[in-house]
Amino acid sequence: MADRIVIVGNGPAGLTAAETIRALNPTADIVVVNGDTHGFYSKPGLAYLLAGLVPQPRLFSRSEKDMADAQIRVVRGRAVRVSPADHRVVLAGDTTLPYDCLLLALGATAVRPDIPGISLPGVVTLDSLDDARLILKLAEGATTACVVGGGITALELAEGIASRGVETHYLMRGEHY
Numbered sequence: 199m200a201d202r203i204v205i206v207g208n209g210p211a212g213l214t215a216a217e218t219i220r221a222l223n224p225t226a227d228i229v230v231v232n233g234d235t236h237g238f239y240s241k242p243g244l245a246y247l248l249a250g251l252v253p254q255p256r257l258f259s260r261s262e263k264d265m266a267d268a269q270i271r272v273v274r275g276r277a278v279r280v281s282p283a284d285h286r287v288v289l290a291g292d293t294t295l296p297y298d299c300l301l302l303a304l305g306a307t308a309v310r311p312d313i314p315g316i317s318l319p320g321v322v323t324l325d326s327l328d329d330a331r332l333i334l335k336l337a338e339g340a341t342t343a344c345v346v347g348g349g350i351t352a353l354e355l356a357e358g359i360a361s362r363g364v365e366t367h368y369l370m371r372g373e374h375y
């Protein structure tokens with residue numbers, strides 16, 4: 199059985215994999231590479247944070263102690279290169295992690311359409327806790343907002359911003375949600 203397991207990504211996929219592997223293999227060296235600024239938190243919960251329905255600490259499903267108790271080592275950093283020939287993952291800043299088994303649990307991020315103005319300040323996406331905090335900050339001084347997208351995240355975002363008293367326009371391509 200593989201002894202050194204590196205999991206890149208600290209979302210539900212990475213966390214579930216780490217905890218499942220630990221349950222199956224009590225002695226493996228398990229490392230989770232966390233590319234986020236924060237620990238393990240619920241992304242669905244970001245909608246409730248935006249709407250002011252839950253405080254930020256309630257989003258966190260695992261503490262550092264939980265991870266230490268499970269003997270899962272969490273390393274902060276972004277993986278920038280995988281070197282399969284010598285079984286190594288390289289993080290930004292040049293930390294190198296050797297592995298026998300590597301899992302990439304990198305999730306997905308919002309796609310910005312290629313339209314003029316898309317990179318202007320104030321044009322944001324909602325993928326992470328830092329994004330949600332930025333949106334809350336922008337909403338503080340805003341009178342109007344525009345949310346683009348026909349998915350559940352856009353709808354939750356529109357509801358969250360509107361609940362802060364900001365006049366919110368919701369744009370989607372089709373006739374109905």
Ligand SMILES: Cc1cc2nc3c(=O)[nH]c(=O)nc-3n(C[C@H](O)[C@H](O)[C@H](O)COP(=O)(O)OP(=O)(O)OC[C@H]3O[C@@H](n4cnc5c(N)ncnc54)[C@H](O)[C@@H]3O)c2cc1C
Binds near residue numbers: 233277305
């Ligand atoms: C606002 C919002 C609301 C949502 N609501 C719901 C809902 O109600 N119901 C539902 O089922 N789903 C919902 N989702 C989707 C759900 O959160 C995702 O399906 C789920 O998080 C996917 O889990 P994952 O572990 O695959 O990826 P992610 O949660 O995206 O985690 C991947 C992690 O990998 C890290 N990473 C990426 N690249 C690197 C790298 N090179 N080095 C190190 N780390 C890296 C990222 O920082 C990220 O933390 C929502 C998502 C958002 C953003």
